[in-house]
Amino acid sequence: MKNGPNRNYESAGRLSAKVLLRVLRKREPGMTRLLGEFVRCESPSHNKAAVDRFGRIVAREWKRRGANVRVVRQAEYGNHLRAEIWFGERRPRKQILIVGHLDTVYPMGTHALTPFRVSDGRAWGPGTFDMKGGLVIALFAVDALRAAGVIPAKRLVFFWNSDEETGSKTSRRDIEREALRSETALVLEPAAGSEGRLKTARKGAGSAEIVVTGRSGHAGIAPHLPGAGINAVHELALQIVELMKMNDRRRGITVQATVAAGGTVSNVIPEHARAKIDIRHAHTADVPRINRALRALRPIVPGARIEVSGGVNRPPMERTPAVEKLFARAKAIMGEMGLPLDEAWVGGVSDGNFTAALGVPTLDGLGVVGDGAHSPREYLLLRSLPERAALLAGLLATL
Ligand SMILES: [Zn+2]
Structure with a gap:
């Protein structure tokens, strides 16, 4: 039986x-x-x-x-x-x-x-x-x-x-x-x-947001001169390039910028820029590493400020x-x-x-x-x- x-x-x-x-x-x-x-x-x-x-x-x-x-x-x-x-x-x-x-x-x-x-x-x-x-x-x-x-x-x-x-x-x-x-x-x-x-x-998933603050100025001034402004869009672009380094095919980690915005008109150095980042991962063990990498981002353009929020919240x-x-x-x-x-x-x-x-x-x-x-x-x-x-x-x- x-x-x-x-x-x-x-x-x-x-x-x-x-x-x-x-x-x-x-x-x-x-x-x-x-x-x-x-x-x-x-x-x-x-x-x-x-x-x-x-x-x-x-x-x-x-x-x-x-x-x-x-x-x-x-x-x-x-x-x-x-x-x-x-x-x-x-x-x-x-x-x-x-x-x-x-x-x-x-x-x-x-x-x-x-x-x-x-x-x-x-x-x-x-x-x-x-x-x-x-x-x-x-x-x-x-x-x-x-x-x-x-x-x-x-x-x-x-x-x-x-x-x-x-x-x-x-x-x-x-x-x-x-x-x-x-x-x-x-x-x-x-x-x-x-x-x-x-x-x-x-896969697990999460999303992060990067908010960049620079300083506006006239775009006609050579950007390397003091007081010319701090370009938030340039800073954002560099941060996105930095984030792309987190992609790891072997571990099943994908990171991509899915929304981006910044600037006002074409002859003004942008003061603000922001992007949303979609993150997917295959292993729970990678969560700390991903969140650490997000927190470790530091400004690249002199004088720019960045704020990073969010991270991985849904486990695989x-x-x-x-x-x-x-x-x-x-x-x-x-x-x-x-x-x-x-x-x-x-x-x-x-x-x-x-x-x-x-x-x-x-x-x-x-x-x-x-x-x-x-x-x-x-x-x-x-x-x-x-x-x-x-x-x-x-x-x-x-x-
Ligand atoms: Zn459904």
Whole structure:
């Protein structure tokens, strides 16, 4: 006899992931319908009323499934949602965390321009792929487990935040608190590439700002003469060149100036200049070195002053042996369904960076397959709705 969850899983059928997929394929029209309702209810990060309206629809779906739903109230951003569900008689002690977000990057009214529509095996519309499709598969994964009579050994906590697209400022603490109670974190952000790769590693990220103060003067005076002014734009340019030296391909560190401004008119030596710097890194161990290098910047143009703020704040999601094991499990589940599964290392960040940094094995990119996130060309592949829901259900059943 095998241990608990696997026994239940396998008793549901010979090749259980296949059973789950069969159940879910029949529900693809229902999944598509719910996706349509989700997408039509727009939820831009900066519109609390809209995000809350969408949150109420999502909460309704979880309540229908018998989940214990808690609304984590917010003053400025939309409310976060926490839905907890378990299947056996007693509430299991161990927890799996599933993370996703309610908000989208699109301003109100985008749906009128690019409405939800289904054609050629795809569903188009703002937020289909990133990541309302992910919210749909979570609900139907739970349905499929019920339908197949599979009992996960752990309680499932779904945490949907309202401000992921703006950096998770109000939800980071909540996500970290739930992560610390969990054995595993599964993130329903969109999959990578058209083959639907999972994200087993993400770079960490941060941003810094350099503010330069010089002294204005007439540009006609030779710049080497005393009292000619101190050129803040020249100073900024030299600082950017200095910063570029932090780039380290081998260690996966990238540093680039992404915004720069300075000066007033062409015949005045600029007094002010500033730049924003985007920083990405692959290893937590490099964080002190990066932040130290930022603090070590000193003025180069005589008389110029510089102020450097910010630094690296989002830790990388590293591919640990525990993550490798998780991925192998996911690959095996897809294999049972006769489907391939690969993994990717990506530069973008997600809430998975937070859970992984706490040492909680994290698997990301478990959401739907599609493309065009944050653009008018956003879509998901309809067949990925049942397939990814079956993968998630398989993971929940066997972890
Ligand atoms: Zn997202």
